[in-house]
Amino acid sequence: MELSQRIKNITPSQTLAITAKSRDLKAQGVDVISLSAGEPDFNTPDEIIEKTYEALKAGQTKYTSASGITELKEAIIEKMKRDNGLDYELSEVFVGTGAKHVLYNLFQATLDPGDEVLIPTPYWVSYTEQVKLAEGNPVIMETDESTSFKITPEIIDRHVTDRTRMLLLNSPSNPSGMVYTEEELRSLAEYLEKTDIVVVADEIYETLVYDHPHISIASFSDKMKSNTLIVNGVSKSHSMTGWRIGYVCGDSDVVKGMTALSSHSTSNPATPSQWAALAAYNMDPSYLEEYNRTFKERRDKAYENLMEIPYIDCIKPEGAFYLFPNFAECARQCGFDGVDAFVEAVLEEVHVAAVPGSGFGSPDNIRLSYSLSIEDMTEALDRIRKFVEQHSKGV
Numbered sequence: 246m247e248l249s250q251r252i253k254n255i256t257p258s259q260t261l262a263i264t265a266k267s268r269d270l271k272a273q274g275v276d277v278i279s280l281s282a283g284e285p286d287f288n289t290p291d292e293i294i295e296k297t298y299e300a301l302k303a304g305q306t307k308y309t310s311a312s313g314i315t316e317l318k319e320a321i322i323e324k325m326k327r328d329n330g331l332d333y334e335l336s337e338v339f340v341g342t343g344a345k346h347v348l349y350n351l352f353q354a355t356l357d358p359g360d361e362v363l364i365p366t367p368y369w370v371s372y373t374e375q376v377k378l379a380e381g382n383p384v385i386m387e388t389d390e391s392t393s394f395k396i397t398p399e400i401i402d403r404h405v406t407d408r409t410r411m412l413l414l415n416s417p418s419n420p421s422g423m424v425y426t427e428e429e430l431r432s433l434a435e436y437l438e439k440t441d442i443v444v445v446a447d448e449i450y451e452t453l454v455y456d457h458p459h460i461s462i463a464s465f466s467d468k469m470k471s472n473t474l475i476v477n478g479v480s481k482s483h484s485m486t487g488w489r490i491g492y493v494c495g496d497s498d499v500v501k502g503m504t505a506l507s508s509h510s511t512s513n514p515a516t517p518s519q520w521a522a523l524a525a526y527n528m529d530p531s532y533l534e535e536y537n538r539t540f541k542e543r544r545d546k547a548y549e550n551l552m553e554i555p556y557i558d559c560i561k562p563e564g565a566f567y568l569f570p571n572f573a574e575c576a577r578q579c580g581f582d583g584v585d586a587f588v589e590a591v592l593e594e595v596h597v598a599a600v601p602g603s604g605f606g607s608p609d610n611i612r613l614s615y616s617l618s619i620e621d622m623t624e625a626l627d628r629i630r631k632f633v634e635q636h637s638k639g640v
């Protein structure tokens with residue numbers, strides 16, 4: 246059957262495609278180690294599961310308001326005040342079916358055809374496709390290792406036109422793992438305050454920072470706060486990717502628009518999941534610290550092992566759970582026509598699954614997730630190193 250032009254224009258999510266391919270190989274009995282995971286490898290804490298069960302037994306199984314239950318919004322408001330120093334009203338919070346759905350709704354509710362959205366590379370795969378689905382134009386701002394994948398006011402300025410409507414800021418970043426420092430964000434804020442550019446701050450990896458604290462760009466001034474829509478959720482922080490709860494905090498008109506859209510599409514996010522997210526925010530935060538320590542240890546070990554692979558270059562990531570090495574020279578030394586072909590051969594020959602950077606707008610890089618045990622990660626990076634040593638010999 247013929248598909249709509251709208252759907253023909255989008256590229257299916259490459260991260261999910263790689264995960265599916267490595268799952269297929271595993272199902273055939275192949276010993277695949279996957280470095281492609283976009284989610285924490287722990288189960289959701291028992292306390293959250295138990296509290297959800299109690300809520301279900303108490304009858305929390307019905308429709309709720311399309312923008313989410315008041316109890317959860319209040320917990321989000323409390324979290325934003327405590328962790329980010331930001332005050333929001335109930336009318337400024339929308340809860341959706343995961344941060345992905347929240348971003349989708351946000352673009353649908355705010356963009357008109359031809360509106361431009363500035364998106365730095367490397368970007369999370371869904372931003373560009375979601376902007377296109379809302380008939381907006383993604384304007385790509387390229388960055389690389391030389392600025393640790395960070396944008397500056399000068400870079401923004403070069404891409405601004407009279408159609409610029411929004412800027413996407415994702416710190417900590419998926420896929421690069423970079424985290425903006427306070428000074429870097431302040432200089433971006435000083436530039437942005439003089440404009441009407443709406444900042445969409447995707448802070449979903451907020452709790453996973455290892456070297457300096459996470460700061461929200463909305464916290465620099467009232468103007469910045471009113472021009473920023475903060476997207477966050479419990480998927481990564483509390484190992485709750487399957488529960489599908491994300492939210493946005495910001496302008497009440499945008500929240501109203503997003504709620505209207507949801508009321509005609511998904512209705513409320515799943516009721517049990519909302520109670521689960523509430524339980525997550527009511528949990529003792531020491532859980533997050535423990536979790537953070539585990540990932541920091543993995544980051545250090547993974548980076549050390551990665552740097553033993555010849556011909557690569559990689560910034561030391563400061564957040565999330567990804568390494569984003571540049572493999573362009575390495576792929577060349579191994580005789581491959583580009584990094585995509587290299588990634589495919591690594592999966593086929595040494596059974597390590599990784600995600601090529603091309604899907605993130607950075608075709609020279611590869612995203613390696615360290616959301617797995619240190620033993621498996623060490624083995625996987627060892628396999629890649631041996632693969633490189635073998636293939637680069639005769640070239």
Ligand SMILES: Cc1ncc(COP(=O)(O)O)c(C=O)c1O
Binds near residue numbers: 344345346447
């Ligand atoms: C940068 C970024 N934003 C948003 C999301 C979406 O999160 P959720 O699972 O809550 O939809 C992800 C998930 O991979 C992500 O990496």
